[in-house]
Amino acid sequence: MGGYVPLLRADRKALARELSWSGLGMPRAGYRAVAGWDEDPVTMAVEAGRGLIASAPAALRFASTSAYFTDRLQAGIVLDALALPRSVRTADCANSRRAATGALLDALLAGAAEVVVAAEQRSTQAGSAAHLAYGDGAAAVRTGDAGGARLAGHASLSHDLVDRYASRGHPAPYAYEERFVRDVAVPQVMVPAVREACAAAGIAPDRIAHVAAAEPVGGCWKAVAGKLRIAAPNHCDRVAELAGDLGAAHPLYGLGLALDVAAVGEFVLLLGFGNGADALVFEKLGEVAGAAAMARELGGGVALASPTRFLSLVGALDLDWGMRAEFEQKAQATVLERVGREMIGFLGGRDSTGNVQFPKSAFPVNPALGAPEVLEDVRLAELEARVLSITADRLNFTPDPPFDFGLVQFDNGARVLMEMTDRPAAGFAVGDRVRMRLRVKSLNPRLGFRTWFWKAAPLDRPRLGDA
């Protein structure tokens, strides 16, 4: 499994205090994970899934309710960013908070090695409870015939309960009265689904030792647990506390936390909710690779102190950045077709002396070589590097200043001029070790298009709450 939570975490208490004059009710505990200006569901899906591709899976499924493109396969973009073969089957699953649990169940039932990635960056309106309750993040699962957990039983139930919705006409969630939702969702959707899944697994519900249940509103799982006499902790609560409700990715992230702490032989319930429910019961067979890292990822981050920076990052504050921001970066499909896969896959080339360069070229950059060569593909995305030169550019426009960039030197010889991201408190310095993270390279709001490339980031993140 794999998980990703953005570096920045808005302190709900501080933000709620800023809005206290309004009298609006909103969550006040914990943190809301906030995607950087250059993060989106594609970048977060890549972060969550990058550790699950030691070998190419048979299929890659991308699940989200907030994917940027409505007519372009996000899974295909993720596939190129992960430099997976084009023969891997790809599919996007969308339009439901249980898109990921459904995709995971399909993958498990298919019985093949598949990767399911779920990522969310949902629109919310300032003042709504969802504004602070939702969070940005991603989770991923690899399925196959061997692993640390097996699917013991499952049940799914469709029920067009409109607890909330988002639409083209209303991109932010429109939520209905919580007691109504609870009173219908618990007895008519959640309890039957869990009961049937447990029955399919051949266990009584009270055998469930750990839970990853996404709730439509607070208190639902508590009611379900009471009804079914399940005493297990719901690990999605921890995700909500430190990152927020991650939408389609929420139950998968909770599953990672649950499988991390469950003992071998224990049963873990995964419950996805959204116009129905998917209930999957797993038996833990051994260590689940990546699950422990998901817990660490959740706890790493930096408190976002500025309310206006938070509002700007989530699109709730439209700042006038001046004339310098008046430019348009248009990417051409022809160029993307020629070199796009090498760019987003961060594929450099190794010459006949062993030196690596990026991008590739007919004549190698190595001055020792005088004739054109065909360079061997070398993926730089998973390599560490060091900062050779750096500045924090305060003149160049960026939606979240300053614009850190410089030359980055890889140990294999490749040297790349790169943007930096996830700026540490003290900034970047010559000699810093960095790792690569896929981020948005260019945005074209007028044409509704964007491109992605890799940026250099600190190797480690501070623990949330550290000074």
Next chain:
Amino acid sequence: MAGGIKDKVAIVGMGCARFGERWEVGADGLMVEAFTEALTDAGIARARIEAAWVGNALDDINVGNSALPAPHALRLPNVPVTRVENMCATGTEALRGAAYAVASGAVDVALAIGVEKLKDTGYGGLPLRTKGLHNDLWMPYGSAPGTFAQLAGAYVARHGVDAADLKRAMAHVSWKSHQNGVLSPKAHLRNAVDMDKILGAPLIADPLGLFDCCGVSDGAACAIVTTPEIARELGKADPVTIKAIQLCASNGWEMQFGEWDGSSVPNTRLAAARAYAEAGIRDPRAELDLIEVHDCFSITELVIMEDLGLSDAGRAPADILDGRYDRDGAIPCQLDGGLKCFGHPVGATGLRMVYEVYNQLQGRAGERQRATADFGLTHNLGGSPYNSVAAVAILGRQN
């Protein structure tokens, strides 16, 4: 091996528009201002110009694409006109074209003119440009100060100098240019600034503060070049001649290959070495009387002093603070204020540098006049430290 163009080309007339925020005039007016001065200086009629090279680097909107804005503005008599663009080295590139035309014998008289009309963009600094659709998929769009600021950290790492000492030397670079700009009637900025103000200015691109950065300007500058023989016919008994023009362009080695340490501009070193060889200069520290270099940023000027071989490695900060490059120093640098204060209309800058040296060599620099001025060097740098076009020209008298 070719012998170069030493003393094969004379400069008989130069002109330079007043640089600055020229709200009242467009690119055509700027060119007219420089050109009419050059014609008068040369003492020739426009009809004698047989070919022209026009340099314009950045903003097609305000000058117009192709070479045509120049012959339109100057009503040149249907001669061949070529537009050249090599980023901030464009001005020297224009001169190189005209000089090579004369040196080759293709024409007797040629014009090099550089122009830029930047103050119509509505903000300070240079406009963003695409780096090409492929590069745009990966290459960062940094500002000009952002690219050159990176020299500072790499210089500290290479030479082990204290960052605060480096910052003070950088501030002295700007302080000196502001001192010189006061004496430069056509300069954009003609105000002296004290060190505390420079050191305390807001950051633009770490560690460059506001006064570590040149601004951008409107302006034009031009040169009329011919053979030394024709120069003498025009009454220039001992004409200013071009001793060398060399230009080096990056091939990706700095930014793609893992050898360069980021603390210098390798193309400047190459261009200088070739120019010294072409001009026959063996000891630039002893032979050069004045230099005009590409001080787009204070750190750039600082490393240029080492790149040109005028300061030892790691010694430029000390030499700068010792006043070696001040107006009364051993090798005065930016006597006219440089990019920092004379201004930086990109396509005109290289020719503006030549204009100052040309005037100094002829004893026409007014209050800025250097007592001894036999050899002068211009250094014009385009791009970034890691992807540059560096041009070095050396001028002197023929005899």
